[in-house]
Amino acid sequence: MPDLRGRILDEVDQLRDEMISFLGDFLRIPTVNPPGDAYEECAHFLGDHLEQHDFAVEYFAAEGRPEHTTDHPRVNVVGARVGEGAGSVVHINGHFDVVPAGEGWTTDPFGGEVKNNRIYGRGSCDMKGGLAAGIFAFEALRRAGARLAGTVEVSGTVDEESGGFAGVAWLAEHGRFASDRIDHVIIPEPLNVDRICVGHRGVYWFEIVTKGRIAHGCMPFLGVSAIDHMGAILEAIRTELQPALAERITAMPVVPDGARHSTLNVNAVVGGQPADGIQSPCVADRCHAVFDRRFLLEEGFEATKEEIVELLKRTAARVPDLDYELSDQMIVHPVRAPEGSPLVASLQRSISEVLETDADIVASPGTYDQKHFARIAGVEDCVAYGPGILELAHQPDEYCDLDDLVNSTKVMALTTLELAGTA
Ligand SMILES: [Zn+2]
Numbered sequence: 030m031p032d033l034r035g036r037i038l039d040e041v042d043q044l045r046d047e048m049i050s051f052l053g054d055f056l057r058i059p060t061v062n063p064p065g066d067a068y069e070e071c072a073h074f075l076g077d078h079l080e081q082h083d084f085a086v087e088y089f090a091a092e093g094r095p096e097h098t099t100d101h102p103r104v105n106v107v108g109a110r111v112g113e114g115a116g117s118v119v120h121i122n123g124h125f126d127v128v129p130a131g132e133g134w135t136t137d138p139f140g141g142e143v144k145n146n147r148i149y150g151r152g153s154c155d156m157k158g159g160l161a162a163g164i165f166a167f168e169a170l171r172r173a174g175a176r177l178a179g180t181v182e183v184s185g186t187v188d189e190e191s192g193g194f195a196g197v198a199w200l201a202e203h204g205r206f207a208s209d210r211i212d213h214v215i216i217p218e219p220l221n222v223d224r225i226c227v228g229h230r231g232v233y234w235f236e237i238v239t240k241g242r243i244a245h246g247c248m249p250f251l252g253v254s255a256i257d258h259m260g261a262i263l264e265a266i267r268t269e270l271q272p273a274l275a276e277r278i279t280a281m282p283v284v285p286d287g288a289r290h291s292t293l294n295v296n297a298v299v300g301g302q303p304a305d306g307i308q309s310p311c312v313a314d315r316c317h318a319v320f321d322r323r324f325l326l327e328e329g330f331e332a333t334k335e336e337i338v339e340l341l342k343r344t345a346a347r348v349p350d351l352d353y354e355l356s357d358q359m360i361v362h363p364v365r366a367p368e369g370s371p372l373v374a375s376l377q378r379s380i381s382e383v384l385e386t387d388a389d390i391v392a393s394p395g396t397y398d399q400k401h402f403a404r405i406a407g408v409e410d411c412v413a414y415g416p417g418i419l420e421l422a423h424q425p426d427e428y429c430d431l432d433d434l435v436n437s438t439k440v441m442a443l444t445t446l447e448l449a450g451t452a
Contacts, residue, residue: 033173033175033451034382034443034446036174037169037173037175037439037442037443037446038383038439038442038443039173040168040169040170040172041169041438041439041442042435043172044165044168044169044172044438045431047165048165048434048435048438049143049148049431049434051078051161051165052148052153052158052161052429053141053143053150054074054141055071055074055075055125055141055157055160055161056139056140056141056150056151056152056153056157057139057140057141057150058070058074058125058139059139059151060126060152060187061127061130061151062127062128062187062191063191064100064101065096065126065187068103068104068125068126069102069104071125071185072088072104072105072106072125072185072187073088073106075106075125075160075164075185076088076106076108078164079106079164079183080108082164082167082168082171084108084109084110084183085108085110085111086107087106087107087108087205088105088106089106089107089199089200089203089205090102090103090104090105091103091104091105091187091194091199094194094195094199096188096194096195103188103195103196103199104187105184105187105195105196105200106184107182107183107200107205108182108183108184109180109181109182110167110171110177110180110181110182112177112178112180112181112449112452113176113177113178114177114178114179114450114451114452116177116178116180116449116450116451117179117212117448117449118179118181118211118213118449119180119181119182119212119213119215119444119445119449120181120182120183120184120206120211120214120408121160121163121164121166121167121181121182121183121184121214121215121216122183122197122214122215122216122398123156123157123159123160123163123184123185123186123216124156124160124185124186124187124188124189124190124193124197124397125152125160125185125186125187126187126189126190126191126196127152127155127157128151128155128190128423129151130151130425131423131425132425133425133426134425134426135425135426136149136150138150138425138427139151141153143431147428147429147430147431148428148429148431148434150428151427152427153417153427153428153429154219154417154422154427154428154429155218155219155417155421155422155423155427156217156219156415156417158217158219158415158417158429158434159216159217159218159219159417159437160185160217161434162217162415162416162434162437162438162441163183163215163217163438163441164183165438166440166442166445167181167183167442169438169439169442170442170446175446175451176451176452177445177446177450177451177452178449178450178451179212179449181445181449182211184200186200189398192359193397193398193401196398197401197402197406198401198405200406201401201402201405201406202405206401206405206406206408207406207408208406208407208409211406211408212410212448213408213410213411214372214399214402214408214410214411214412215376215413215441215444216398216399216402216411216412216414216415217413217414217415217437217441218393218397218413218417219415219417219418219421220391220393220413220415220417220419221417221418221419221433222384222415222430222433222436222437222440223380223388223389224388224390224391224414225373225376225377225380225389225390225391225413225414226392226393226412226413227370227390227391227392227412228281228326228363228364228365228366228392228393228399228412229283229364229392229394229396229397229399230279230288230323230324230325230326230363230392230393231323231326231329231330231360231361231362231363232322232323232359232360232396233322233323233324233330233334233337233357233359234296234319234320234322234357234358234359235319235320235334235337235355235356235358236317236318236319236320236355236356236358237259237317237318237341237353237354238315238316238317238318238353238356239255239258239262239300239315239316239352239353240315240352240353240354241253241254241255241256241257241312241313241350242312242314243311243312243313243314244311244312245311245312246310246311246312249312251312252312253350253352254312254313255301255313255314255315255316256300256301256313256316258316258348258350258352258353259316259318261348262318262341262351262353263295265344266293266320266340269343270293270336270337274290274293275290275291277290277291277325277327277328278325279325279326279392280327281325281363281392282389282390282391282392283391283392283393283394284392284393284394284419285419285420288323288394291322291323291324291325291328292322292323293320293321293322293323294320294321295318295319295320295321296318296319296320296321297319298316298317298318299316299317300313300315300316300317301313301315301316319358322337323394323395324363325363326363326365330360330362334357337355341353361396361400362400362404364399364400364403365392366409366410366412367409367410370410371410372410372411372412372448373390373412375444375448376414376444378444379439379440379441379443379444379447380440382443383436383439383440384436384440393419397413399412399413414440414441415437416429416430416433416436416437416438417429417433
């Protein structure tokens with residue numbers, strides 16, 4: 030008879046078809062965000078499954094959050110299977126919201142179709158596939174008869190794609206996710222099956238409004254164009270700021286390579302009259318732009334903002350009548366799992382056992398719910414590890430490779446066994 034680790038790996042193989050069928054059903058629930066469709070249905074789909082597999086299940090509606098409405102209730106689900114001893118609490122968290130399907134699909138984005146050893150659908154990669162792997166990792170432990178000392182928990186949460194404020198942040202603020210209740214957190218975001226993601230860069234979303242003076246469009250010299258002034262700011266960003274950002278590089282192992290640098294994206298520029306309406310001849314008196322600045326751990330938020338403030342001052346000093354307002358939209362500080370993280374060490378061992386390769390340690394170009402676990406709940410031993418391929422997230426024909434799905438399940442099962450320990 031194989032030892033416990035061997036039995037667990039066998040059980041994952043036995044569970045393959047069951048897991049694929051579960052993931053297909055999961056993908057067919059269109060939890061599109063925005064606006065946040067079918068969350069309650071999806072929370073209960075997960076909760077019912079967990080209850081049938083010996084988990085005690087709790088539901089958490091994000092009371093008090095403005096986005097938690099009658100039409101689009103924000104409902105999270107947490108399942109716990111209590112350990113038989115005094116081992117560490119291992120928590121697997123995944124968001125079940127998905128971004129809109131968008132154009133360009135050759136399969137049904139909400140069909141969960143299986144072909145070519147892949148399962149297709151919006152969320153298969155980011156990250157219903159990963160959450161399914163986490164759930165079945167715990168199931169494989171149960172079927173193998175592992176008597177864990179520590180408690181295992183799994184949560185399905187909402188709104189990660191729009192900041193996670195009614196999801197992980199809400200559960201952390203209300204004490205359900207806290208450092209005295211949870212020791213290690215795996216978030217199976219799509220960072221590839223052989224990579225462990227230890228953290229992410231920071232985010233500074235800000236908006237700039239320029240204000241001009243309206244005049245007749247046949248005599249624009251009598252007015253002040255807010256669009257021209259936004260153009261001056263955009264030009265300063267392109268010629269002064271962006272070259273400086275491209276020079277900076279972080280010591281964090283952010284992938285892909287381009288994202289090891291500081292970056293800035295212009296999300297939107299809107300000025301003057303609506304372009305699709307009836308036009309009248311007017312000088313634009315208002316222009317509004319939104320920016321997405323990703324900053325490095327080494328830069329920090331204060332210096333990042335100060336650099337924007339100084340750039341605007343310099344531009345205003347050379348452009349007559351430039352009237353602008355800067356405001357913050359969202360600030361996310363960079364996070365990184367601590368050096369010597371037991372979770373990282375255990376995942377490295379499990380990956381080399383299951384995949385017979387050394388794990389790459391990476392950091393994510395984008396942010397995800399690790400920030401809320403680390404900064405609000407105080408659970409620092411948190412990483413992202415999951416089966417999806419990073420570059421497929423949010424793309425048309427998103428899929429999850431079925432072997433990656435099974436292998437990541439094995440990795441999470443072995444790591445849970447190590448960290449929770451046996452009774
Ligand atoms: Zn995600």
